[in-house]
Amino acid sequence: MLNEERVILMTRMASYEGSPEGRRNVKIGNYFRSDYLALQLLKSLASVTICFAVIFGLYIFYDFEDFMQNLYEIDLVAFVKKVIIYYGVAAGVYLASTYAVCTYRYAKAKRDLKNYYHNLKKLNSLYDEQF
């Protein structure tokens, strides 16, 4: 015998599981908060490092001949220090934004999943009532 309430609940849950947001939330829900944040921060660090390397490469190639001519004249230690400071600032800003975005996303995913698990429990109780 078909139970209308159960069918509605299952349809709603299947729709949530199939939606991009649902899939993403289920994936996020598999992690502990600290693990999720650490993974995202690592990915961001990799991204920002690659981007910084790309931009630094362009900066060097922008005036490559001058750079090569002055290579032995400039204070290399000060230059490297300057580059590291720029990298640190860029990475810091990007990692801080990543932390804020991912914290918000994790909290939101958990909130949505709580509702989803509540529906799952309700579905289970509907099955128990019938059998």
Next chain:
Amino acid sequence: MTDLLEIREKIKLFYSKYEVFLLPVIKFLIAFITLNALNGKMGYMVRLDNMAVVLIAALACSFLPVGCIVLFTTLFSLLHMYALSMEVALVGFCFYMVIYLLFFRFAPRDSLVIVLTPLLFSLRIPYVMPIVVGLVCGPASAVSVGCGVGVHYLLQTVTDNSSAINTMGEDDLSGKLRLMIDGLLGNREMLVIAASFAITVLVVYLIRRMSIDHAWTIAMVSGALLNIVILLIGDLIYDINISVVGALLGSLLALAAAKVVEFFRFCVDYSRTEKVQFEDDEYYYYVKAVPKMSVAMSTKTVKKISSQYERGTAAQTRGGGSGSRGYGNQQKHRGESGHTTPAGQGASGRGRKPLDFEEY
């Protein structure tokens, strides 16, 4: 208004019925128009500037995920840049890489915005983008629109400097790089437009989320005005020669487009707004409920005239009575028994064939 609402319901019904076919067609059209516009704008690689190649790529995009439109567009533009000069392609590759690595890791769903923004620029209606995106997407899309503006100006820089790049020698690597990077970083117009579009997206988003009547309309009008004001201020400060008439006309067009989006996404009746207040153990709730505007679809009743009736009438006629008499008898019987077919049930109301003469 009722007619419009009815048309909207019909369009929604049609879309939901044929979504499986319509979605690939829409993706195909977006990819086809975008790649064609790109080929028209750049077209340095002769092999790519070919209708057959564009059609194949657009067809592939039609059944692949939406992100593939972005991928194909990026590939096409990079190949055109490479045909012009390897250094130009290098700058383009770095630009795309920074955008994808830093931003689209967080908002992959906004990737279409980065394709549509340059497309609308080439169609000369860029002002539609920030207002519509502010109405439909979230605040993070402000960065997407900004990146889209950046991509447009990257392509613009390439096309503007193409003749200069062609005249440069093969060995002038840093000269070409310098030309491209200076063209991008020194482009004040790009910065002003990117800033004005991003601020407009945020303002439109914030106002349309407010709990005020006609929030969407207020959001789109104030967004359009703010956009013009920022552009004018930018024009005054940096002297970037933005066409004021073009901006005004573009904003009017943007308002019209935004009204269409509003009609499909947020058509509500503020005259029937209800405000209720209740509480539970933990909270007080102040709820404002605004009903959606909708109309019931008019249903068509198709009345089928059974061929058995004709045969029965003919039989009656042959049996001695006239056709008209036979029908008249039937009507009389039906009138006496009170058996009428309810509207909407069609000819098979109550499981009978009402015009089946043999039953009477």
